[in-house]
């Protein structure tokens with residue numbers, strides 16, 4: 121029996137019971153839609169994460185005051201203040217696995233230019249910071265060592281700040297007031313976009329750290345910093361660098377063995393791994409939905425095919441009486457089952473793509489419905505048909521011609 | 529195209545003469561019902577020569593259908609030998625039997641056994657589909673077979689749109705279409721009125737006169753009268769086997 125004829129017979133059988141065929145397909149439709157959504161969400165998340173990795177810079181370690189076990193991140197004022205600019209200098213110059221280290225200190229406040237004002241985050245940091253973050257100045261110049269040593273009242277502004285304070289005019293050379301103190305704008309940073317935590321990284325102003333320590337942060341410890349950002353020489357040396365930082369700071373802070381350190385070290389790629397983990401969990405959930413509904417849908421198909429075989433026992437008998445071999449009957453019912461799942465798969469691909477597009481537009485992710493995921497979904501639906509159609513088809517093919525003919 | 533059509537039809541008409549088409553020897557058939565054993569055929573022996581028209585008679589339950597199903601390779605005997613065109617059918621696999629049913633035998637049933645929601649032409653084409661004949665040749669041959677049984681013009685009709693007599697003609701065309709050695713008909717007129725029965729029997733007579741071997745079960749004497757030989761069953765054995773000049777159609 122040729123394929124065309126087999127397909128014709130299968131189509132006719134499905135058409136005779138339109139509603140039943142559709143209901144049978146439903147499980148496959150849901151399952152395949154979940155497969156498509158899962159792959160789209162998974163690759164969308166991967167895409168976003170890799171963009172974020174690129175925006176943070178590579179091989180970065182963050183050193184924070186306070187121990188991990190006693191509360192983690194320093195939270196604004198009132199937290200522990202144990203890291204100093206000298207710690208940063210020592211890490212940057214003494215450790216073989218470290219390429220550079222930059223201290224930074226955070227403060228928030230109003231930036232005023234003329235009659236415009238904008239509330240933003242003001243960071244004090246050293247010139248190395250921009251190398252570590254791989255963050256270039258779009259116009260003007262960056263902060264220099266001289267600016268830092270002299271505690272100059274100069275600042276670099278992010279794109280968002282530039283837009284909100286200066287609109288279309290050139291900010292360079294203009295004076296802005298930060299916490300009422302006048303600063304000269306020396307440069308505008310290139311656009312960086314969102315951080316992994318979803319903050320606008322361009323909504324920030326950077327000033328030399330010494331300036332910040334002296335003029336902006338009212339602190340009783342003038343040399344303290346909020347965090348130190350370290351860049352390891354390579355990703356292979358990340359762990360090594362962490363170890364070196366740990367022992368250097370233990371030594372500098374006179375932390376004897378067995379005592380709780382007064383700092384904590386975070387690897388940014390670890391933080392990204394957390395983000396990746398949660399997108400994996402989402403994929404896993406969708407994967408579970410997909411496999412459960414594919415299995416349930418497959419069982420539904422097996423059930424309906426068994427009903428169909430019983431209903432059409434007489435037809436099978438007639439076909440056998442006029443010369444259908446067992447393989448012809450097997451193929452006929454397999455084709456019917458596979459056609460059912462492929463049709464369901466097709467509808468599922470359409471629905472899944474639509475769903476993924478909606479979800480990713482909500483999350484602001486790129487929609488990634490690849491040819492690969494459609495191919496996978498297509499093969500999956502076919503495989504479900506083959507797997508769950510085989511038993512009923514074999515049952516049909518195994519019928520005895522005379523018994524089938526006499527079946528009432 | 530014309531030439532091709534003639535060639536296909538010529539091949540279809542061609543049949544070489546042979547001796548016994550069917551030869552069965554001491555056929556037994558046991559049925560197990562619950563824990564009871566029932567012997568429906570208790571040693572049947574006969575042979576049918578090429579071109580014969582045989583009527584099998586007998587009371588209901590005498591084993592006629594059981595015997596026909598074995599002759600039609602739809603069922604296997606519990607014991608005994610069955611030679612079809614000189615080859616032993618008993619040794620064959622299920623798929624080989626399917627091939628025999630497809631190529632050598634044509635079956636006509638009391639209840640027609642046509643596929644529902646399917647046109648007359650498609651029903652007749654079906655044996656050719658399983659024979660692997662191309663769709664163009666299928667159409668030519670199926671149309672010719674329908675023409676032969678007097679149904680030219682009814683190709684597109686679905687079986688539900690045809691009368692009982694017309695449905696049985698479609699079934700006969702389906703039995704003929706693959707050029708079988710033998711046509712086996714189990715009470716082919718059992719569901720038809722007497723006028724339609726006569727038309728069907730006239731068709732069988734014509735086919736037989738063209739050289740097709742026919743074995744037909746009936747329990748009506750006027751139907752059996754069309755055949756040249758009458759085998760009578762009773763309780764699973766043969767109690768009579770007689771030849772005579774068949775009554776010709778229109779007498």
Ligand SMILES: Nc1ncnc2c1ncn2[C@@H]1O[C@H](COP(=O)(O)OP(=O)(O)O)[C@@H](O)[C@H]1O
Nearest residue numbers: 559560561568587588589590591592593594595
């Ligand atoms: N599949 C079967 N299982 C059990 N008994 C059967 C089966 N087929 C036929 N028989 C029995 O065998 C006997 C002969 O049946 P059958 O050949 O159909 O008779 P008929 O001469 O009326 O065609 C009957 O008694 C019937 O009940």
Ligand SMILES: [Mg+2]
Nearest residue numbers: 592593594714
């Ligand atoms: Mg009978």
